[in-house]
Amino acid sequence: MKSKTIRRWSFVHTWSSLVCTLFLLLLAITGLPLVFHHEMESLLGDTPHYRELPTGSPHLDLAQLVAAALAHRPGEVVQYFGWDDDQPEGMFAITAATAGTDPNSSHTFSLDTRTGEVVETPAANGGFMMVMLRLHVDMYAGLPGKLLMAFMGLLFVAAIVSGVVLYAPFMGRLKFASVRHGKSPRVRWLDLHNLIGIVTLTWALVVGVTGVVNACADLLIDVWRSDTLAALVAPYRDALPLTQLAPASRLLAIAEAAAPGMKADFVAFPGTRFSSEHHYAVFMKGATHLTSHLLTPVLIDASTLAVTAVGERPWYMNALGLSQPLHYGDYGGRPMQILWAMLDVLTIVVLISGLYLWWVRRKVKA
Incomplete structure (x- = not known):
């Protein structure tokens, strides 16, 4: 050279x-x-640690869990529900003053899906790991x-x-x-x-x-x-x-019927960043380790619970879904x-x- x-x-x-x-x-x-x-x-x-219950204990439906979340955070609205495959007996809930509140101003906690009991998760709202994440992602500068x-x-x-x-x-x-x-x-x-x-x-x-x-x-x-x-x-x-939302009780069953072979990863409630003012958006994921990071939104009318669309994933959202776990070594x-x-x-x-x-x-x- x-x-x-x-x-x-x-x-x-x-x-x-x-x-x-x-x-x-x-x-x-x-x-x-x-x-x-x-x-x-x-x-x-x-x-989060959930108390031990007999195997096969029934789970509450989403409407009951919404009520439990709102009782824990009165005056707020539910923005998102999500699930962790490692803890099937629990889920996370995100609430805020309004549906469109910035995620950094929201409050995250866990719910026992069998009893509706609330388990606070300090790491999601502060603490050492959240400090590390914010420094790594945006240095607290948005x-x-x-x-x-x-x-x-x-x-x-x-x-x-x-x-x-x-x-x-x-x-x-x-x-x-x-x-x-x-x-x-x-x-x-x-x-x-x-x-x-x-x-x-x-x-x-x-x-x-x-x-x-x-x-x-x-x-x-x-x-x-x-x-x-x-x-x-x-x-x-x-x-x-x-003026009024239809109860969320059947959301998961409706979404699973619209996207066979997939299961829910998280639900975006009406008015949030991942839905619209008139829809619940249930984001479904595949069953394999790879497809579990590729999410398909099922839009459900928030007043009638009719499925209005099953969204296609554009290539850039696929790239984003695959990049996040690969960046942190979450695949293997x-x-x-x-x-x-x-x-x-x-x-x-x-x-x-x-x-x-x-x-x-x-x-x-x-």
Whole structure:
């Protein structure tokens, strides 16, 4: 490779890395506990615990659970109900002052689906894990913070690509995985930086690209709302505002009949971000580990309980659904979590060594 081209790629690699390094260190450090979020929540006592009842105890219907949620949070409305496959005896409820309240201002708690008893979940409303999540996602800056993180992710991808380009001629002079122990500390760290960087290459690209997609989630959801969802609810554009909701008792049975072979992941109540003013939206998921992250909305008229549409998933929502668990290593159980954590630690080493190499080189030039 010509020296002029090498200098250009070196410039791209150096400055794309330097600009995003501090943000990536924040993401890597906060990402470690998020990889083990189930285990961390259990360790911190944030996992809801439901009292033991005889096997086969009947479950309350959704209307009864709505009443239990509203009794716990009087003066509020239910925004969402959702389920966790790991705890079939419970569900989470999200309530707020209005249906359109921002999620960060809502209140989340758990309900025992057999008794309607409320179990508070501190991790969903604050605590260590929520702090880690907010720092990782938007640094408590909302959409601007997410877009900044998306930009840093793009710089990270540019640093990876330019690093690979620079690594090719470098390895033409050395054997793969060579670390020149007899040289200066700077040369040894350069060799380690290159070695760890190339070993973690594929993982870093996956995490970087999925991180950019996740950071753009709000924008993708807004596109889905203005495009797909708007088309599905177009017949209700001139409908009068609802004065009373039909009881939610049969929502799950209706949605399962409309989407055979699928089960409910969460319910969005009328007026929320994932529904319309006139619909319950039951988001159904597949039975396999992969399809469980691809959600299909079933729109149900909130006054008559008639199914008005079964939505198709646009490609960008599929990308978002697959990116979220892949970013945090949620696909392969404990072995994948451990692998993700190890690669995360190695990435921290790459970032810190890159800063060290830049600083030493700057001093040498001075």
